[in-house]
Amino acid sequence: MPIDEITKQVSDRYARAASTGEQMCCPTSYDMANLQSFIPEEVLKISYGCGTPAGLKTVSPGETVLDIGSGGGIDCFEASRLVGPTGHVIGIDMTDTMLAIARKNAPIVAANLGYPTSNVEFRKGTADKMPVIDGAVDLIISNCVINLAPDKRKVFREMFRIAKPGGRFTISDIVADQPVPQYLLHDAEKWGDCLSGALTLTDYVAGMLGAGFLGIHLFKSSPWRAIDGIHFFSVTLTGYKLPASAPGSAIRYATLRGPFSRVVDELGTTYFRGIPQPITPDAVCLLSQAPLASHFILSSDPLWLDRVDDRWTAVYPEDAPCLWQGHFVMLAGPFVEAADDDHHVYRRGEPLEICSKTLKVLEADCYAPHFAIINRAAQNVNGEAVTRSPDGGCC
């Protein structure tokens, strides 16, 4: 399908849904009772997201938030409340019916919040050419939209352009565990269902990285649908447009604490647990961001850690046979590559089959936030337990 045709069909589909109030897309975990206290039902019933804008938890009063594909405005109105009357919220959408509903409800939400005027505006535009000036936005959010855009790289570049230095994004979207094949790619219905346009997690993150964002990491993931063996799942990802590195910092070294035994960051530097690694001012800036900061000790002099140090973190697998039950994990940042203590090397976005013993390790609190997990087994698994390999690694 040509790009213009995809955009038109998607817009028609959402215009139809907004007029009929049709239920679409995926489960979210909004606190509906809370939202109902200030957002009209007309908006809530056409909420078509696939996550919740978790990034809003990081919003401070007075900030500027922009929502790509704002639809009826649910996330913009929640942002409006959080930035307060001195903050500003911009919703961008290409569909007139959606914009009309959102604009009609903006003054109602403002009155419910006790604001003298609405701090939300809705602008017509497409995600790959947003009507917003450079460097204007503190936080970019989006909920189940970028998969619908035909040229995602352009969208990621636009996001980077409009973000302030030091700005950030939190995006919920649908991704797939493998490239979507041509026969699905040309299915207009499935584009509108947020399936055909889904990128793999690897391509999604590579697109963000290519645009200039760093520190890209997972906030949440949940399985959604499997079609012809392709697993579609919802991810909420966060990342940063880093500010220019502050000159004069005394920090010169980073020591990896764990739980990974080795990681490669997005600037290409490899860190081994416990061994101080000289770092550049750009790396200081990157490693100071959450959640990277919790993995490292930054210091002005080389600092070595050993296993008996409280700051050393590790999770070792049980000494038991492996049972394979169909689980695959995908590292979802903030590292491009990472190794555990049992010979596994995880590369960002690439599904790696793991046994139940490794699953247990990766479900530990310190590992869990970094992985999306899917189960590719279509039926009950009856495989027998397998002994560990002679070198002691997971089989």
Ligand SMILES: C[S@@+](CC[C@H](N)C(=O)[O-])C[C@H]1O[C@@H](n2cnc3c(N)ncnc32)[C@H](O)[C@@H]1O
């Ligand atoms: C799945 S709905 C999500 C709406 C809203 N974010 C929510 O959570 O309810 C997708 C919305 O994005 C808009 N949209 C889709 N592709 C777009 C694009 N390329 N540029 C701008 N808006 C787009 C549609 O018009 C629709 O309102």
